[in-house]
Amino acid sequence: MSVWLGFAIYAIGLLGYNGTLRRLGVSPYLAWITAMLVQILILYGFAMTGWLTLGNSSRHLSRRWTRRPLASHEFLSESSAAF
Numbered sequence: 001m002s003v004w005l006g007f008a009i010y011a012i013g014l015l016g017y018n019g020t021l022r023r024l025g026v027s028p029y030l031a032w033i034t035a036m037l038v039q040i041l042i043l044y045g046f047a048m049t050g051w052l053t054l055g056n057s058s059r060h061l062s063r064r065w066t067r068r069p070l071a072s073h074e075f076l077s078e079s080s081a082a083f
Contacts, residue, residue, distance in 0.1 A: 013039055 017035035026034055046052035 010039070 014032075014035055017038050018031050021031040021034050021038075022028060043052060
């Protein structure tokens with residue numbers, strides 16, 4: 001389900017970038033390829049700066065990350081239960 005949602009968001013973004021490039025005077029055929037490249041570069045920039053999180057981002061806010069460090073026997077039992 002989330003794959004289709006991500007694909008839909010990517011396609012809507014691609015339509016927006018394509019329309020913007022066509023308004024700026026880029027040819028209709030070149031606008032599709034340029035829109036894909038622009039969107040990929042923007043996503044790459046967000047990934048490089050750490051602003052793009054993939055998967056369950058609420059996991060970083062769970063109590064597992066905010067409490068005291070675990071002892072070795074606690075870590076083994078809790079890490080196997082978390083996954």
